[in-house]
Amino acid sequence: xxxxxxGVRPHFRxxxxxxxxxxxxRVAEKRREADLLFHRVGITFAVYGDAQGSNEGSNAGAxxxxxxxxxxxxxxxxxWDALVQGLRQRVSAxxxxxxxxxxxxxxxxxxxxxxxxxxxxxxxxxxxxGLDLPNGxxxxxxxxxxxxxxxxxxxxxxxxxxTPSGVSYMLENxxxxxxxxxxxxxxxxxxxxxxxxxxxxxxxxxxxxPAVRDPVVALLTPGQHNSAYFEHAFLAxxxxxxxxxxxxxxxxxxxxxxxxxxxxxxxxVIYRRIDDAxxxxxxxxxxxxxxxxxLLSVYRAGNVGLAxxxxxxxxxxxxxxxxxxxxxRFYLKEEPILQNVPTWQCKRPQDLELVLxxxxxxxxxEVQGSGGYGMLIGPAAKKTEIEAFRARIKANPANYIAQxxxxxxxxxxxxxxxxxxxxxxxxxxxxxxxAMKLVPGGLTRVALREGSLVVNSSQGGGTKDTWVVD
Amino acid sequence: xxxxxxxxxxxxxxxxxxxxxxxRILGVTSNLVLLDTGKLQEQTLLAPLxxxxxxxxxxERHDKLTLPALIExxxxxEKNPSSIYSCLKWARENGHAVRWLITSEMWETLNASWxxxxxxxxxxxxxxxxxxxxxxxxxxxxLFRGVTYGTIVRGEAFNFSRLGTFLERADNTARILDVKxxxxxxxxxxVGGALDYYQWAALxxxxxxxxxxxxxxxxxxxxxxxxxxxxxxxxxxxxxxxxFDQVKEAMSRIRGQKDEPAKRLxxxxxxxxxxxxxxxVFQGGLHEFLTxxxxxxxxxxxxxxxxxxxxx
Numbered sequence: 001x002x003x004x005x006x007g008v009r010p011h012f013r014x015x016x017x018x019x020x021x022x023x024x025x026r027v028a029e030k031r032r033e034a035d036l037l038f039h040r041v042g043i044t045f046a047v048y049g050d051a052q053g054s055n056e057g058s059n060a061g062a063x064x065x066x067x068x069x070x071x072x073x074x075x076x077x078x079x080w081d082a083l084v085q086g087l088r089q090r091v092s093a094x095x096x097x098x099x100x101x102x103x104x105x106x107x108x109x110x111x112x113x114x115x116x117x118x119x120x121x122x123x124x125x126x127x128x129x130g131l132d133l134p135n136g137x138x139x140x141x142x143x144x145x146x147x148x149x150x151x152x153x154x155x156x157x158x159x160x161x162x163t164p165s166g167v168s169y170m171l172e173n174x175x176x177x178x179x180x181x182x183x184x185x186x187x188x189x190x191x192x193x194x195x196x197x198x199x200x201x202x203x204x205x206x207x208x209x210p211a212v213r214d215p216v217v218a219l220l221t222p223g224q225h226n227s228a229y230f231e232h233a234f235l236a237x238x239x240x241x242x243x244x245x246x247x248x249x250x251x252x253x254x255x256x257x258x259x260x261x262x263x264x265x266x267x268x269v270i271y272r273r274i275d276d277a278x279x280x281x282x283x284x285x286x287x288x289x290x291x292x293x294x295l296l297s298v299y300r301a302g303n304v305g306l307a308x309x310x311x312x313x314x315x316x317x318x319x320x321x322x323x324x325x326x327x328x329r330f331y332l333k334e335e336p337i338l339q340n341v342p343t344w345q346c347k348r349p350q351d352l353e354l355v356l357x358x359x360x361x362x363x364x365x366e367v368q369g370s371g372g373y374g375m376l377i378g379p380a381a382k383k384t385e386i387e388a389f390r391a392r393i394k395a396n397p398a399n400y401i402a403q404x405x406x407x408x409x410x411x412x413x414x415x416x417x418x419x420x421x422x423x424x425x426x427x428x429x430x431x432x433x434x435a436m437k438l439v440p441g442g443l444t445r446v447a448l449r450e451g452s453l454v455v456n457s458s459q460g461g462g463t464k465d466t467w468v469v470d
Numbered sequence: 471x472x473x474x475x476x477x478x479x480x481x482x483x484x485x486x487x488x489x490x491x492x493x494r495i496l497g498v499t500s501n502l503v504l505l506d507t508g509k510l511q512e513q514t515l516l517a518p519l520x521x522x523x524x525x526x527x528x529x530e531r532h533d534k535l536t537l538p539a540l541i542e543x544x545x546x547x548e549k550n551p552s553s554i555y556s557c558l559k560w561a562r563e564n565g566h567a568v569r570w571l572i573t574s575e576m577w578e579t580l581n582a583s584w585x586x587x588x589x590x591x592x593x594x595x596x597x598x599x600x601x602x603x604x605x606x607x608x609x610x611x612x613l614f615r616g617v618t619y620g621t622i623v624r625g626e627a628f629n630f631s632r633l634g635t636f637l638e639r640a641d642n643t644a645r646i647l648d649v650k651x652x653x654x655x656x657x658x659x660x661v662g663g664a665l666d667y668y669q670w671a672a673l674x675x676x677x678x679x680x681x682x683x684x685x686x687x688x689x690x691x692x693x694x695x696x697x698x699x700x701x702x703x704x705x706x707x708x709x710x711x712x713x714f715d716q717v718k719e720a721m722s723r724i725r726g727q728k729d730e731p732a733k734r735l736x737x738x739x740x741x742x743x744x745x746x747x748x749x750x751v752f753q754g755g756l757h758e759f760l761t762x763x764x765x766x767x768x769x770x771x772x773x774x775x776x777x778x779x780x781x782x
Contacts, residue, residue, distance in 0.1 A: 224567055233570040243570065248474050248780075259473040261626055261778040263727030 011076040011469050014188045019071075019412075019419075030180045031070050031414060037176065038065055066169065067462035072177060073411045073424055073444040077191070080440055080468045083146070083154060083428070086338035087438065089328060091142045091430045094159060094315050096331040098138035101314065102128040112330050113323045121320070122368075123313025125276065127283060131300060133309055134210055135434055140203055140307035142430040143167075143443075146338070148409040155341045155406065157425060159324070161308060161316040163273050166443040166463075167429050168231035171196060171238075173465040174441070191440035191468040196429070197238035199437045200271075204239075206433030207305035208268040215268035215305075218242045218258060220249070222274045222290045232273050241271075251294035256304045269305040270295075276310050318401050319345060319367045341406065347398040355402040356393065359386055362402045363453070364393065377453055379405050408453065411464065413446055423447045425455050426466065440468035471626035473780030475568050479627050480779060482564035482572075482580070483618070483634035489557035490611035491642035493604040495521070496544055498646075498676035500600055503537055505668050515540055517652040521645040522552060538596040545603070546592055554607055558587045561614075573621040576614070583610040632720040633774065640713035641767050644760050646676055647700045650693070651757040670696055677708045697756055698748045710763065714740040717770075729777035735770045739763070 008016045019027075075083075100107050101118050102125075108115040118124055143164030145157040174193055178185055201217065208215030221232035223245050236243035248258050249267065257264035272279065278288040283296040298304045314320060322343045325336040344351035344362075355362060359378055366374040376389040393400050410421035428442035444464040445455035455461040495518050502514045515535045519525040524543075527550060532539045545554045562584035569577045586606075595603045615635065622628050650673065670691045674680040679699060686703065687695050704711040718740045721733055743763075751759045 237570050242472055244472065245474065248472050259780045261471045261473055261476045261630070262725050 009076075011074050014469075015072065015074060015184070018184055018187065024418075027070065027414075034068055034070060034176055034180055035065070037179070038068060038172075067448060068173060068176065069413050069446055069448075069462050069464045070177070070180065071412050071414060071419070072465040072467045073426070073446075074467045074469055075426075077440075077468055077470050080191075082337070084438055086154070086336070087144055087428060087430050088436050089332060089334060089337050090144065090156065090159070090324065091139065091432060091436065093324065093328040093331050094142070094161060095136060095138050095432060097327045098161075098309070098312060098315050099133075099136050100331075102131065102311065107327065107330055110330065112326050113320070117320060117323070118314055121314045121317060123276070123311065123317060125311030125314075127296060127300065128309070128311040132302075134207055134305060135432075137207065137432045138309040139312050139315070140207055140309075140432050141200070142432065143427045144430060146426045146428070147341075147406060148424075148426070150407045150409050152409075154338060156321075156324070156338050157341060158318065158321060159316040160427075161312040162275065163308065164427070164429065165228045165231055165273075166427060166445075167196060168234045169463050170429075170441060170443045170466065172234075173443075173463055177465045189470050191470075193439040193441040196439045197235060199431055199439065200235065201239040201241070203431040203433035203437065204269050204271050204305075204307050207307045209302050209305060212268045216241075216266060217269045217271060218244045218249075218267050220244055220246070220270050220272040220274060222278070226273075228273065235271075246274075246288075246290045246292050249292040249295075251292065251298055254298060254301055254303055256292065256295065256298050267304065269307065271307050276313065279306075279310065317367060318343075318365055319347070319398075321401075341403045344402045346393055346400040346402065351402075352393070352397050355400075356390060359390055361405060363405055364389060364400055364402045367399050367401060375454075377405070380451065380453070405453070411444070411446065413448070413462075413464070415448065415450075420450070422450070423453050423455070424464065441466040471630075473778060475571055476626060476630045477775075477779040478564040478568045479572070480630045480634040480774075482561050482568075483631040484638040485557040485561035485564070486580075486611050486614045487635045487638040488552060488642070489554045489561070490608050491639070491646075492522075492544055492552065492554045492557065493607035493611075494642075494676045495646060495649075496541055497601065497604040498649075498672045499540070500537060500604075501675075502669060502672050505665065513652065517649045518544060520652045521649055524550065524552065541596045541600060542592075545595055555587060558584050558607075558610075568627075571627055573617070575617045575621050579610070579614045579617050583614070586610075626724065629720045629723045630778075632716060633724070636713045636716040636720070637767065637771060637774075639708060640710050640717065641764065643677060643700055643708050643710055643713065644763050644767070646673065647697065648757060648760045648764075649673060651760075667691055674699075679706055679708065682706055693756075694748055694752055697751065701743065701751070702746060702748060704744075711743045714743050724778065726777050732770065732773035732777040735766065735773055739766055739770065 097107060097113075105115075105118075107113050108118060139161040141164060143160035143166065145160065146154050147157050148154050170193060204217045205215045208217075217239070218241055219232055219236040219239075221229060221236075221243055223229065226232070233243055242248075242258060244258055244267075250257055250259065250264075252264065256267045256270070258267050274290050277285045278290040280291045280293060280295040281288045282293045284291070295304070296310070299306055299310070322340065322345060325340055328334055328336045344355050346352045346355055355364070359376075360381075362376075362378045364376040364378070376385065378386065381389070408423045408425075411424045412419050413422040415422070424444050424446045426442050426444050428438060431437040444466045446462045446464055447453055447455045448460055448462050452460075499514060499518050503511055506514050512535060515537065516525065518540065519528050522544070528535075528540075528543050531543065531547070531549075543550055543553065547553045548555050548559070550556060562580045565572060565577055565580040590603065591599075618628075618631055622631065650669065670693065671680060674683050674691070674696060677700065683691065683696065683699055686699065686705070689695065699706055699709065701710045703709045704715055706712060714736070718736055721736050726732075746759075
């Protein structure tokens with residue numbers, strides 16, 4: 001909000017004025033109203049291992065509200081436009097990379113990315129070899145996590161190319177802000193994000209087999225007990241497509257169908273919100289009840305589209321992440337617009353030595369970890385925690401990467417003591433179909449604990465509305 | 471509509487209707503048992519178990535047949551799949567699975583019913599608060615049906631909800647009417663006596679038909695007229711004929727594939743219940759007639775399941 005010289009950054013002007021002239025109790029009242037509305041609509045998420053089985057038949061105990069902060073995060077349009085350039089470039093390169101590693105593997109032959117890094121990765125899917133996808137798109141929905149350094153530079157923290165979630169909060173947060181503070185929207189032009197479901201549907205339809213004229217899309221969910229079920233149901237409803245579970249689908253005569261009251265109906269595109277391993281018990285995990293037997297064969301025959309494609313995980317793995325700038329140079333012959341956070345790979349002996357040496361200053365993450373689980377934040381950790389982590393890294397170095405603790409920019413946030421600066425990140429959603437589309441905004445997550453850098457909802461993070469303003 | 475979704479809506483509606491009918495059966499039993507003594511009392515208590523075909527399950531859990539134990543089993547036992555407790559629980563569970571396709575008012579009604587059910591003290595239900603509890607269950611069912619009718623879009627969700635409601639109600643009316651078969655009078659002299667009168671009156675009250683009987687027949691209570699009212703009188707909304715008017719109408723609006731067996735049986739039942747002769751029914755035996763109807767309702771349920779709801 002404030003520039004280095006202590007003055008209010010210009011795009012925050014309208015908001016700062018409004019905050020200054022609005023009585024505190026009115027703002028507090030609005031916050032309570034927001035809580036109530038979120039509860040009533042049922043925008044909740046489930047926390048794994050939380051209050052399970054305490055009362056049978058009711059899963060109310062496991063449903064929690066993600067804290068919503070009423071102070072928006074504001075990004076000037078010019079800053080956003082630069083971000084968009086960088087995001088398009090990065091996601092293009094990632095899609096090119098995915099196409100390449102499942103076809104000619106030129107980047108491996110050129111040794112820009114080590115072959116072992118790709119081919120021995122557990123997310124690499126041999127079943128994808130040689131398969132051509134419509135528009136060459138593998139990651140139709142990409143969530144790119146960004147952080148902004150104090151000096152104003154944006155860094156990519158990680159790429160999410162499997163089943164990135166959270167976009168429903170972006171949409172619901174905006175709806176809530178417009179409902180609670182209409183006068184704020186009158187003061188300045190906030191670029192709209194509400195057309196996201198329409199763009200998503202367009203993107204999904206572009207993933208259909210090319211011969212299909214009017215593709216039928218369905219959203220595949222693991223079911224109502226999944227932590228993101230609210231989002232699945234919400235998006236299906238917003239797009240006007242069926243929300244299906246594995247049991248609703250079956251394969252017959254080489255095509256995918258859903259069971260409806262008026263007989264089988266063909267499905268051309270599956271927006272799947274379940275992991276690769278559970279998609280098809282005949283091809284992947286045999287014990288999976290969430291998927292559809294035979295789905296992979298229909299996919300390989302080109303009779304159904306999957307978004308995202310199978311095997312995208314190899315490109316968003318934290319051990320692949322350090323190579324993304326090289327991918328951009330290799331495929332696009334361009335310099336990366338968005339920077340990576342400098343990353344040490346513990347599998348390299350010289351990196352490992354440095355990491356173990358500077359452990360109390362670093363952030364260490366598991367290669368396959370997500371959701372803020374299994375990470376160490378050196379400056380915030382107790383000595384015993386650091387030593388325990390040191391032992392784990394030594395036992396399996398290839399499983400860890402380390403990064404410097406960035407001095408992240410903050411955003412004013414309501415906490416118990418009033419307004420205070422808290423660290424934020426940003427996840428814009430990049431849609432890749434016939435063309436690339438983004439809505440101006442994304443999900444801003446905020447670490448509610450003072451000094452904390454972890455914004456994941458499972459670790460006590462909250463969300464904010466994200467405004468791109470002129 | 472997805473078969474799984476239709477199945478949830480169908481059963482959600484059946485379960486709310488079943489909860490109401492369980493409350494009705496228990497209500498009339500609680501009344502009748504006050505009039506009886508000895509062997510007859512035993513038969514009165516046994517009747518609800520016979521008509522819901524749950525006597526064996528009851529005997530596994532209870533040594534003696536008493537009113538509190540019967541209410542415990544039929545209203546509160548979570549292991550009994552047709553107890554009121556189970557019905558409200560599963561109606562809510564089914565509603566939860568499709569809460570994006572039903573209206574928020576419907577979901578809130580289901581959810582609130584279940585939360586209240588869990589908060590009700592058990593010893594009140596089996597004791598002095600029994601009647602109050604049965605009335606509460608009926609009210610929740612009325613509320614849910616009204617909210618559904620008043621808010622849901624006229625489409626497949628509505629059709630399957632109506633289908634579930636009226637198929638379940640038909641089943642229950644047939645079973646309640648059959649209760650008299652299970653309570654034999656001690657001797658032939660009692661037929662037409664005071665006891666007989668109270669039994670028929672209680673039966674009519676259990677389906678909210680006592681006043682209707684008076685209004686329509688302006689007469690003493692005769693078994694053959696009670697049967698006429700509950701089987702053939704389509705102005706009486708819980709009669710078999712009225713239920714099948716609704717079943718047939720809902721089915722005619724559902725567009726299916728290979729659903730001829732289901733539609734044919736629904737039409738056959740509708741015709742039988744529209745044009746039956748009550749004298750003939752009595753000559754052939756009321757119990758036999760009702761048994762055949764119940765069998766066909768069961769078969770219709772299976773055919774609906776196969777035609778629309780994804781049973782493999």
